[in-house]
Amino acid sequence: xxxxxxxxxxxxxxxxxxxxxxxxxxxxxxxxxxxxxxxxxxxxxx
Amino acid sequence: xxxxxxxxxxxxxxxxxxxxxxxxxxxxxxxxxxxxxxxxxxxxxxxxxxxxxxxxxxxxxxxxxxxxxxxxxxxxxxxxxxxxxxxxxxxxxxxxxxxxxxxxxxxxxxxxxxxxxxxxxxxxxxxxxxxxxxxxxxxxxxxxxxxxxxxxxxxxxxxxxxxxxxxxxxxxxxxxxxxxxxxxxxxxxxxxxxxxxxxxxxxxxxxxxxxxxxxxxxxxxxxxxxxx
Numbered sequence: 001x002x003x004x005x006x007x008x009x010x011x012x013x014x015x016x017x018x019x020x021x022x023x024x025x026x027x028x029x030x031x032x033x034x035x036x037x038x039x040x041x042x043x044x045x046x
Numbered sequence: 047x048x049x050x051x052x053x054x055x056x057x058x059x060x061x062x063x064x065x066x067x068x069x070x071x072x073x074x075x076x077x078x079x080x081x082x083x084x085x086x087x088x089x090x091x092x093x094x095x096x097x098x099x100x101x102x103x104x105x106x107x108x109x110x111x112x113x114x115x116x117x118x119x120x121x122x123x124x125x126x127x128x129x130x131x132x133x134x135x136x137x138x139x140x141x142x143x144x145x146x147x148x149x150x151x152x153x154x155x156x157x158x159x160x161x162x163x164x165x166x167x168x169x170x171x172x173x174x175x176x177x178x179x180x181x182x183x184x185x186x187x188x189x190x191x192x193x194x195x196x197x198x199x200x201x202x203x204x205x206x207x208x209x210x211x212x213x214x215x216x217x218x219x220x221x222x223x224x225x226x227x228x229x230x231x232x233x234x235x236x237x238x239x240x241x242x243x244x245x246x247x248x249x250x251x252x253x254x255x256x257x258x259x260x261x262x263x264x265x266x267x268x269x270x271x272x273x274x
């Protein structure tokens with residue numbers, strides 16, 4: 001593979017993987033945060 | 047219809063492996079550029095997804111202005127963010143191509159310049175969306191700005207026909223300057239990149255919606271959030 005093609009494809013795939021991984025981590029952290037907040041809300045009501 | 051994430055992800059991976067094999071190995075060598083031309087199979091899908099994402103963002107903004115539903119504003123925002131990311135990849139991979147083909151990374155070619163204008167216009171859109179506190183004002187002003195910013199897309203797309211340019215014109219109304227296997231490989235890579243975009247759009251929309259729910263709950267409890 002030509003170095004230019006390798007560089008371009010590395011940039012493309014790293015960008016996509018970075019967004020994918022970041023979104024997946026963010027999604028699970030927000031789900032956790034939401035569950036905590038809802039549990040907190042229920043305990044406040046009680 | 048229930049969306050099966052894992053099955054869709056498997057299809058994306060399979061299609062992308064097949065498309066990458068076609069692009070890096072199976073597609074024939076180009077006569078003048080040799081193997082360096084294979085950047086074309088990375089650069090063109092990135093530019094295509096950039097245009098696609100920004101077109102969907104525009105449609106979502108128009109629907110938001112007519113129906114005033116927040117979901118459309120969120121679609122417009124996340125699709126514009128993805129368009130901007132793919133646009134950045136298209137600019138960088140285009141520069142790598144430019145250096146290999148024309149001897150310089152940046153030549154102020156009409157296509158390069160108009161794509162940079164597009165990129166700046168949408169950076170402005172995202173900055174605007176994150177700088178207005180009030181949710182309704184943010185959505186309304188963002189939608190109007192988004193419609194105006196979209197004028198940079200036809201400008202970028204048509205720049206190679208409107209002005210003299212170094213950028214190759216692969217497909218024109220009168221002729222196609224690449225061979226049939228190259229066209230097939232290109233279309234396969236366009237489909238593969240579009241599938242990834244659809245997946246990322248869906249996940250990013252879910253993240254944005256969850257973020258709003260978390261913000262609303264925090265606000266109810268008396269904490270500070272992004273938009274009130």
